[in-house]
Amino acid sequence: MGKETFLARQPIVDAEHRLFAYELLFRQSMAAVSAQITNQLQAGVEVIGNTLCLGPDWLLHGRLAFINLDEATLMSDFVCLLPPRHVVYEILETVPVTPVLIARIQELRQLGYRFALDDFVCLDEYRPLLPMVDFVKLDVLEQPPEKTVEIIAHIQLNFAGQFIAEKVETREMFELCRNSGIQYFQGYYFARPENLANKAIQPGQLAVLELMNKVRVCEDLGEIEEPLRRNAALTLRLLRYANSAATGLQQQVHTVRQALTQVGLQTLYRWLALLLITANPAPTNALTARTAVTRGRLCELLGQSRLDRGAQDELFITGLFSLAEPLLEIPLAHLLEQLSMPAPIVQALVHQTGPYAPFLKLAEASERSDFGQIARYAGAIDCSPEEVNLAQLQSLAWTEEMTGEAGAAAVDPATPKAGRR
Structure with a gap:
């Protein structure tokens, strides 16, 4: 062995x-x-x-x-x-x-x-x-x-x-x-910064939440394009992201419609989720944001050989949103009321049950170096310790690329440092 x-x-x-x-x-x-x-x-x-x-x-x-x-x-x-x-x-x-x-x-x-x-x-x-x-x-x-x-x-x-x-x-x-x-x-x-449960959802966060909901239920790019065009900050971020090395596009895009067509709705949803979770610039939140991104990526990687592409994306969202409450400083239940999330994500985040819960618990145990829990939840998803370790290394590397200068600022998914080593 x-x-x-x-x-x-x-x-x-x-x-x-x-x-x-x-x-x-x-x-x-x-x-x-x-x-x-x-x-x-x-x-x-x-x-x-x-x-x-x-x-x-x-x-x-x-x-x-x-x-x-x-x-x-x-x-x-x-x-x-x-x-x-x-x-x-x-x-x-x-x-x-x-x-x-x-x-x-x-x-x-x-x-x-x-x-x-x-x-x-x-x-x-x-x-x-x-x-x-x-x-x-x-x-x-x-x-x-x-x-x-x-x-x-x-x-x-x-x-x-x-x-x-x-x-x-x-x-x-x-x-x-x-x-x-x-x-x-x-x-x-x-x-895990203290939770200020009385904080309200800020206007910028609300705009992202509304777009996330539109992307989930709508396939008409026109209905997504219009609210994006009305939000200059989101439009600029989207164009920067679409033209970055992270998307792997071969040609530059200059309009919202081009960006949406090239990036695709699935990637757009992931990008909006990253933007929502990592936009708070507070120094402590910058560290938590890195943990959230790493956790989401680790959950996704652990699901690659076990679940389909859609479920892998949902695992990423599960890990990412597991730290949404301290990052956004609003109750998780309040946030989930604003989002139309699939049942397995809600089950894992709220009740610690369902098919995604073992992946999330394994990621959390890896952060704590809780070897007993690592062995327990690795066994639950039929995962070897070597695979856990490799996925952890890969998720850290991916987060470094996405966050740029370590710890210097909150994550901006629109400006990843592709290929950084």
Whole structure:
């Protein structure tokens, strides 16, 4: 049997929600629960190997990669395969602090590598490492807030680097950490912004919703062309999209009718869905929008060998709209009232049932590196771990092409960066 390999990439942001770095999490499901040194080394090599395979420049776009290292990988030559400018190696809390470890960190620092202490706790054995690391990561979910504040105050006496709060899941915890002097943040709060359920659908969003409904029920291009022509912003975006490399068209189009004819109604519907979900420019939403696009593409790819083309498109919409509520800041039920969506999409989004639900749950589990759930839902759709991993890599690459500069702005499906690596 092949290796069971999974991928995750979680943003690390600054106090203004701007993307600072990624933590790269490539895992083998068995190694994740094993303490054997051989498996630990294999897991560490998997991280580095997959990063090299993807290409650090393409994968990170100038941001840093935080990568967990166990003792075996840290002592190996594999750590020197990645250029120092790209990475910060996280020393896991399970790595014993020994003279050999200290000497190894000093050696790698001379080569330009930077380090972070992962899940830091105030134990005397870690004190010799504080002057040697650039970052200290604190798990703020596993301890009371006052304990986090106490740790920061305690180690600031010996530490001149920067703090990263992990597992930040609420605005209150984010603000407490920020006010305590923490510079960077990581957690579901940034991937799943708070839901402001009282927000109304904005006029621009309503125009897109109306067009989506027309495209679903109408085959007369004239009925779709007229509302598009009345909306200058949508017309401009559509023409830019139709003439971009993403559509694969061989000739330039100059009118709405030409664009509709060349692109087709099915692609137009997907483009409108992307536009609706990714148009909010807020910094936190930009990260969530990338997750939504990746999730939609992953669901679609997983359905390619199992469902027909129409169902694959619906899987894409299912994954994309699974984060519509925090992105649009309106209740999902309210949004679905405005859209005439097929029953399987509604079942998956609202009730977590129906034929598309396992695909969506598998995509969500892949983002969390929840190996038990990955195995469960991969089995439900008769999918191998290798196929999940390949689809995840492909969906990340596709999202990079569609979103342009990583994390710099919200997705604009009208300006994809085709072929970017």
